[in-house]
Structures are given as C-alpha cells and as structure tokens.
Amino acid sequence: MRASTLAFLIILSAFSIAPSACGDDPRAAIDRDRQAFDAFALQATATYQEWLHANGMDHAITATSVTATPPFLLQDSQQPFTLHLTLNGSAEYPQTLAHEFWNTIRDQLANTAHTDIEQRLLLRFAHQLNISATQATIKLTRYPNDQCWIVTLSVTVAGYETHEHVCTSASATTTMHPEALTPLAEQVKKMTNPTYRVATIAENKQDMGICQNATTLGADGRCVTAATITPAAQLAPTLEKLAARLRDHYKNARYQQTSATGALREATIDRMKNEVLTDRWERLQLSLLAAPLDAKNFQIVLIVDGQYAPGIGTTPPALESYRDMEPQYTSALTTYTKALLTTLTGATP
Amino acid sequence: MTDTTLRTRAGLFWVFAHFAIITTIIVCFFLKGFEFDEMTTLLAVIVPMFAGTTTVIVRYFTQHAQDAPQGAIINTPYIVLTSALLLLFTLTIFATIILRARNQAFATFDQCKLFLTAVEAFYVVYTSTLLAPLFNVRPEDLRKQQQQAVPEKTEP
Numbered sequence: 001m002r003a004s005t006l007a008f009l010i011i012l013s014a015f016s017i018a019p020s021a022c023g024d025d026p027r028a029a030i031d032r033d034r035q036a037f038d039a040f041a042l043q044a045t046a047t048y049q050e051w052l053h054a055n056g057m058d059h060a061i062t063a064t065s066v067t068a069t070p071p072f073l074l075q076d077s078q079q080p081f082t083l084h085l086t087l088n089g090s091a092e093y094p095q096t097l098a099h100e101f102w103n104t105i106r107d108q109l110a111n112t113a114h115t116d117i118e119q120r121l122l123l124r125f126a127h128q129l130n131i132s133a134t135q136a137t138i139k140l141t142r143y144p145n146d147q148c149w150i151v152t153l154s155v156t157v158a159g160y161e162t163h164e165h166v167c168t169s170a171s172a173t174t175t176m177h178p179e180a181l182t183p184l185a186e187q188v189k190k191m192t193n194p195t196y197r198v199a200t201i202a203e204n205k206q207d208m209g210i211c212q213n214a215t216t217l218g219a220d221g222r223c224v225t226a227a228t229i230t231p232a233a234q235l236a237p238t239l240e241k242l243a244a245r246l247r248d249h250y251k252n253a254r255y256q257q258t259s260a261t262g263a264l265r266e267a268t269i270d271r272m273k274n275e276v277l278t279d280r281w282e283r284l285q286l287s288l289l290a291a292p293l294d295a296k297n298f299q300i301v302l303i304v305d306g307q308y309a310p311g312i313g314t315t316p317p318a319l320e321s322y323r324d325m326e327p328q329y330t331s332a333l334t335t336y337t338k339a340l341l342t343t344l345t346g347a348t349p
Numbered sequence: 350m351t352d353t354t355l356r357t358r359a360g361l362f363w364v365f366a367h368f369a370i371i372t373t374i375i376v377c378f379f380l381k382g383f384e385f386d387e388m389t390t391l392l393a394v395i396v397p398m399f400a401g402t403t404t405v406i407v408r409y410f411t412q413h414a415q416d417a418p419q420g421a422i423i424n425t426p427y428i429v430l431t432s433a434l435l436l437l438f439t440l441t442i443f444a445t446i447i448l449r450a451r452n453q454a455f456a457t458f459d460q461c462k463l464f465l466t467a468v469e470a471f472y473v474v475y476t477s478t479l480l481a482p483l484f485n486v487r488p489e490d491l492r493k494q495q496q497q498a499v500p501e502k503t504e505p
Contacts (some may be wrong), residue, residue: 279381281452311452312382318456323384 033072040073041066047128048083054327060105061121062086064144082137083125090142095149095166098142102151119160119289119301122153127285127305132259132266159263159298160291235290235298239265242288242300245344263290263298271316276306276336277329281317283307302344304337350428353420356483359431360406363480366439367399373446382450387458394462395442398469402480409484431479438472 048063065084073079087105090098106117118138126136133155140151148167155161243265247255253272257265270283285305290298307322308329325333371392378388442465448454449461477492 309452310381310384310387311450312377312380313451313453315452317452320457321452 037068037072041068044129045083048125051124051128051324051326054330060088060108061140062088077131078135079131080135080137081125081129081131082139084144085121085138085140086143086146087140093142095142098149099164099166102140118153118162119291120303122155122160123287123289123303124305126266126287127303130285133264133287133289134259134261155261155264155289157262158292160289160301235263235300238300239263239288239290242302242344243267246286246288249340249343264288276325276332277308280308281311281322283309283319283322302337302341304333304340306333306336350423351420352423352483353418355423355428355431356409356420357418359435359480359483360410362435362439363399363406364403366435367396367403370395370399370439370442370446373443377446377450380450383458390458390462391446391465394465394469395446398442398465398473402476405480405484405486427479431483434472434475434479438468438476441468 044066045063052058052061064086067082069080087102090101122136122138123133125138126133138153142149150165152163250269253269255267255269257267259266265288267286272282275282287303288300290300293299306325308325309317309321311317374388374391377383445461445465455461473492478488481488
C-alpha cells in the first residue's frame with residue numbers, strides 16, 4: 001500500500017471517530033454522572049445500614065439515602081456528603097415527641113449518660129466514604145423528607161455540633177397531651193428491649209472518652225465522665241499531644257494525618273500487620289474529635305474504624321482490596337481500641 | 350520419543366499439577382494469603398479447569414494398567430507444543446495464585462478471578478486439541494468434558 005493511500009485512510013478513520021468522541025451530548029453526560037452517583041449513593045446507604053445492623057442499632061435507626069452537593073461525584077476532595085437517617089417507628093408521632101423518642105433511644109444506645117453515639121454515627125459515615133468528618137453531615141428525621149423534626153450532626157471548626165430543628169406549629173402543642181405519651185413510652189420500651197440488645201451495643205462500641213489521668217479509667221474501659229472533660233484553653237495542646245502520641249505509636253507503619261482542624265485530628269494508618277488481627281494487612285482510620293460540653297469545657301473522643309486485607313510477604317494491598325473489620329472482627333477491634341486507650345491515657349501527664 | 354512416553358509424562362504431569370495447585374491454594378490460605386471465601390472461589394474456578402482432562406487421563410491409565418509400554422514415534426513439533434503448553438498453562442496458574450496471595454500484579458481478587466477465567470477459555474481449546482489424541486478421545490469430547498466440569502462462576 002502506498003504511503004499516500006495509508007495517510008488518506010488514517011485521516012478518514014479519524015474523521016469517522018471524531019463525532020462520537022467529541023460531539024457527546026452534554027445532557028447525556030450529566031445523566032451518566034447522575035446515574036453513577038445514584039449507584040454510589042445506593043451502595044453507601046446499604047453499607048451503612050449493614051453497619052447499623054452489625055452494631056445492633058438497626059432496630060432504632062434506618063439509613064435511607066446519601067446525598068451530595070452538587071449531586072455528582074466530583075474530583076474535589078472537599079465535596080460534602082449527607083447521610084439521611086430515619087428514626088424507626090416515629091413517623092406517626094409529632095415532632096416534640098420525636099425529640100423525646102430520640103433522646104431515649106440515644107441514651108439506650110449509649111447505655112450510659114455519654115453522648116458519643118451521635119459522634120460514632122457521624123464518624124463512621126466519614127470513615128466509610130474515606131472523607132474528613134468536616135465533609136460529613138447526618139440528618140436524622142422521623143421519615144424521609146420530614147421538614148418538621150430534623151437533627152443535624154456535623155463537625156465544624158469549633159468541634160462536634162448537633163442541631164435540632166423543630167417546627168413550632170399548632171400540631172406541636174397536641175404532642176404534649178398525656179394520652180399521646182403512653183404509646184410512645186410503649187414503643188420505646190418495645191424497641192429497647194430485650195436488655196441484652198442494649199448490652200451488645202455497649203460491648204460493640206469502639207468510641208470512648210480520653211482520660212487525662214490513667215487512674216480515672218473505668219473498669220469497663222471507659223473514662224469516668226469528669227475525666228473526659230478538657231478545658232477549652234487546653235484543647236489544642238491536648239489534641240496535638242494525643243495526635244503526636246498516636247504518630248509515635250504507629251511509627252513502624254504509614255501514618256497519614258488526613259485532617260487537622262481546630263477540634264479534629266484525623267489519621268489513616270496502613271502498611272502494618274499484627275496490630276488488631278494476626279498476619280493480615282490492616283488499615284485503621286482514627287479520629288480525635290472534641291465536642292463542647294459547655295462554654296468552657298470539651299470532651300475529646302477517639303473513634304477507630306478498621307479494615308483488613310489478606311496477603312503474604314511485604315507488598316501492601318491496594319486500597320480496593322481492604323474489607324471492613326466489622327462485623328466479623330468487632331470484638332478484636334474493641335479489645336484493640338481499649339488497649340490503645342490505655343496506651344494513650346497512660347502516657348498522658 | 351514415542352506417544353506412550355509422552356502420554357505417560359504429560360498425563361502424570363497434568364494430574365500432579367492439578368493436585369499441586371489445589372495444595373498451593375490451601376497453603377496460601379493457611380498463610381493468610383487468601384480469606385476463606387476467596388479460597389473457595391479460587392478452587393471453584395481452577396479445579397474444574399483441570400478436572401475434565403484429569404478424569405480422562407486417570408480413566409485411560411486405569412483402563413490400560415496392564416498394557417506393555419509400546420508406541421509409535423511422534424514428531425518433535427507435537428512433543429514441543431504439548432510439553433510447552435502444559436508447562437505454560439500450569440505455570441500461569443501457579444503464578445496467578447502466588448502473585449495474588451502476595452498482593453502483586455492484581456489490585457483486587459476480582460481481577461485475579463477474571464484473569465483466570467480468561468486464561469481458562471484460551472487454554473481449554475489447545476489442551477483439548479493436543480491431549481485428546483494421546484488419550485484416545487476426540488478433542489470435541491474432551492473440550493465438552495472440560496466445559497461441563499466448569500460450574501457457573503461464583504461471586505467471592
């Protein structure tokens with residue numbers, strides 16, 4: 001074949017390919033992006049629901065959807081995501097009763113007066129999507145698209161925040177009638193029994209307060225409430241100190257601090273074995289989060305999520321190879337987290 | 350080399366390779382190279398690749414257990430092709446298993462599984478064509494037997 005003929009054929013084929021490559025309908029591209037996001041959101045919602053189930057919380061809360069702003073998956077690493085949760089069995093109750101309902105459920109889930117269940121829910125969502133907690137928001141409602149009772153859980157520069165929006169409509173006053181309280185109490189009782197359910201939840205939790213003094217560590221691995229309080233003036237130095245101790249603890253692994261805002265330190269640790277499990281590659285996501293208790297004091301909470309992957313030798317696995325430690329290794333992760341707490345608090349002056 | 354010699358060598362090699370690969374997968378599992386569900390998926394993909402041919406080979410050797418070693422001379426290209434392809438196929442499977450167990454070459458287990466499935470489709474044609482005359486079966490029959498042995502691909 002002559003060179004000119006060959007060149008002609010190449011040019012001809014380039015013209016025949018060009019319209020399909022460059023003349024793509026923008027609307028079709030948007031539809032494709034939307035579909036990709038919808039698939040991602042469905043998967044994320046299902047994964048979160050599985051986690052709720054594994055931790056015995058699905059009897060009280062249901063994950064309904066994941067949304068993002070804008071509703072596409074951006075390359076921007078700062079894209080915010082929102083997880084929408086509904087409170088099971090609360091749809092028929094007015095908003096002020098939903099407030100009581102949630103308080104009861106939250107206290108039952110925490111099994112103590114600690115308020116860290118909310119933070120656990122939020123940080124689990126952030127860890128699952130591999131985003132910073134500052135990009136994650138949880139909206140808890142009675143039913144999807146409920147506009148009259150919304151609890152928003154988020155992290156700002158000031159620390160962990162919870163905001164409750166309640167409509168002040170005429171219907172709100174009816175909720176205070178004693179006859180309305182009776183079915184609610186029954187419903188709450190039904191949902192929070194049997195008691196072993198609550199006990200399981202308490203055993204499975206990986207979150208805890210950071211004690212400033214090891215002697216105040218409770219017998220169950222939790223700090224007594226007073227010991228978790230950090231004065232506002234000492235918050236930044238305490239967070240830095242704890243983050244430094246964590247970095248030192250994982251000096252033989254790859255420690256990546258993923259974010260460091262005023263009240264939040266997040267790190268991902270990987271390329272390590274035999275930390276939580278035996279002979280498996282592990283990846284831990286740790287968050288140190290401060291939540292304001294009052295105008296002067298903060299509570300610092302450490303929350304750990306873990307993933308693992310099999311593998312012989314020294315080559316670490318790809319990120320896609322990792323699978324969640326929960327629910328299969330929940331007890332190992334709990335034991336590990338308690339030991340980490342002891343290490344951190346024991347070293348804190 | 351006679352066809353009897355090649356048949357004996359190729360047949361024994363195939364049967365031992367079959368069991369060696371199964372052993373390798375199980376050993377890798379105990380060394381934490383695979384999770385349990387990954388091990389069972391690998392066995393479900395790999396064992397049938399060999400099973401059809403192994404059955405034909407074992408049946409032939411059993412039926413001809415009393416035979417005296419005789420045979421016709423066969424040409425070099427056939428010997429080279431048969432030996433090389435069997436060796437290459439077996440080495441590819443071994444390498445795939447070990448590379449995946451060491452987190453090399455494949456980013457995910459799904460990639461490894463897809464690769465094995467592709468390799469299988471490629472090799473089934475050639476192994477059946479080359480091995481069938483040695484064991485007195487038609488290539489189509491051997492291929493059919495291999496394909497029948499392959500179950501529906503399972504999710505890990």
